[in-house]
Structure formats: C-alpha cells, structure tokens
Amino acid sequence: MKPPFRVVPVKVDGRTRHAVADGEGRVVSASYDHAAHAAQLLRGFERRARQARRACLCCGEGFKSEGAHHRLCDACRRRGAALHGVAVQAVSVGRAVPPRRAPT
Numbered sequence: 001m002k003p004p005f006r007v008v009p010v011k012v013d014g015r016t017r018h019a020v021a022d023g024e025g026r027v028v029s030a031s032y033d034h035a036a037h038a039a040q041l042l043r044g045f046e047r048r049a050r051q052a053r054r055a056c057l058c059c060g061e062g063f064k065s066e067g068a069h070h071r072l073c074d075a076c077r078r079r080g081a082a083l084h085g086v087a088v089q090a091v092s093v094g095r096a097v098p099p100r101r102a103p104t
C-alpha cells in the first residue's frame with residue numbers, strides 16, 4: 001500500500017501556508033493560505049493513489065478502478081443503468097392506475 005498523504009504547514013516568504021505532502025514528507029502540491037484548500041487537494045491525491053488497473057467483473061476488460069467499490073468499467077455501468085431504467089418502466093406498466101372520476 002502506498003503511504004498516506006497529509007496536509008502540512010510550509011513556510012513561503014516567511015508566512016505559514018498549507019500544502020499536501022506524501023508519506024515521506026515531500027511536498028507534492030502547490031501551497032495555499034487555508035488548510036481547507038490543501039485538504040480538498042488531498043482527497044484527489046488519495047483517490048488517485050487508490051486507482052489501479054483492474055479487470056471489469058462484467059466484461060473482463062481492463063480499466064482504471066478507483067478502489068474496492070469500483071469493479072465495473074464505464075461501459076458496463078452505463079449498460080447497467082440503462083437496464084435499471086427498463087426494469088423500472090416494466091414495473092410501472094404493471095401498476096394499477098386509479099379510475100378517473102366521472103365529471104359531476
């Protein structure tokens with residue numbers, strides 16, 4: 001497993017700013033006045049660190065997976081979403097529709 005990233009204080013022109021450092025303490029991002037900005041960047045570094053090339057569980061093609069939750073390639077995910085829409089429509093067709101009231 002790759003070492004974790006973290007937000008660290010850095011001195012720039014005598015001022016304390018914040019940047020992302022890798023697990024070995026090397027600064028790997030630009031620096032920001034606010035730690036929250038560096039923290040936003042940190043999530044991107046963590047996400048990219050989790051990415052690995054994996055085989056899709058549906059079609060077997062290799063794709064860039066973002067982690068244990070991401071095991072279908074984009075094409076298979078789109079097909080799955082489209083099939084979900086068909087299933088929802090089929091259920092809706094079979095649903096009873098309340099009778100209209102006759103105008104009084």
Ligand SMILES: [Zn+2]
Pocket residue numbers: 056057058059060061072073074075076077
């Ligand atoms: Zn696939």
